[in-house]
Amino acid sequence: MLRNRSVEQYLKEHMSFYIFVGVIFVTGVVFGAVMVNALSVEQKEEIMRYLSNFFSTVQSGGLEGDIPGSFKDAFGMHMKWLLIIWILGMSVIGLPLILILDFLKGVLVGFTVGYMVGSLSWKGLLFALVSVVPQNLIVIPTLMVCSVTALAFSVHLVKNRFMSRKGAIYEPFMRFCGVTLGSAVLLAGVAIFQAYMSPMMMKWVTPMLVSLAAS
Template sequence: MRTHPLKSAIAVHWREHASLYVFVIVLFLMGVIFGAIVVNSLGFSQKQDLYYYLAQFFGQVSKDNVASAHDMFRQSYMHNVKYMVLMWVLGISVIGLPVILVLLFLKGIVVGFTVGFLVNQMGWKGFLLSFVSVMPQNLLVIPLMIVMGVMSISFSLRMVRNQFMKRPHEPVFPMVMRYAAAMAAAAFGLLVSSAVEAYLSPVLMKQVVKWVANLIIIIM
């Protein structure tokens, strides 16, 4: 039975980069844990201030007084693409390798802090809200960022080997083209995640906020 070329390419890619994937995933999870820990280190007044803005936001959601889906889609896509392009450029620059690791760690902190704060302040209601507001788009964004991070780190390491190790050099142009193709594929995937964030998540949030409205104190 013949293996599909795409499946074969993915299998080869995984075998070649398995250790990097493990490292990047562990780094990201460390960021998530650190973000959750930061929530517990906040003072009472800081938590109250953040909760005030959060409650106002959910109040606006329940009243449909939020930005248009088109604006949300554009803002979400531009934010994520800029983040991804930055990693891509840092991979080409070679010296930006440590910064790629920092960006992946920071992404984990943001996710961990957001979910941790919601759960810390609202208990099970916060978990439910984070499930519909944070998780849907991040189920796509996080894997894409992890893959792009691995590709950027791998590209950097290959460029270093080409420059400093006494071994036959790998042709640079095909490497750059594969790297650019990976960025293009990631950018396309972000279209889907941004559409989810702009068109699906607000609907889910509105339903959840209405469902638990009698249990959430909305500060106007």
């Protein structure tokens, strides 16, 4: 009962942050999808050549041969996002930059899925469902939780340092660090999934895309 009450209190205090961050992210997704239509013919051809080479690599099992390297790249990328959010959360000036990061994450997802669907139709959607969606079902909520915690901690710093509202900073700081560490562990699991499972899932749908991307 006490735990449920604490969770309820947490959601009550931070719901406005979650809504705001969610809107920023969705706006980024829409913006990324719209960006696909702004690409020139030459840019689309260059991306398609890259995709054709990537599909060929996946089909030949090239990604499966370097699982440690794939894990290192995926884990390193996730940790960079977390580290940047943590550093920005420790400073007042990081407030708008955290929101920019959430917007950019949305742009990346929206552009990737939008281009795949726009260029390869339902086959592109199928590839996006096995290559982009699974890990982002965990990555995006995790980064949103970290962003909200960082925003809340920054606001707490503002209230204590600049508005003369004295309050304990130890508990919010430890909560912020705890959420960041927990997120790192969770994203390590996502990186393992990306290294081991994603190549097999992509290899399953790639044969139908190789000839389409090359044409």
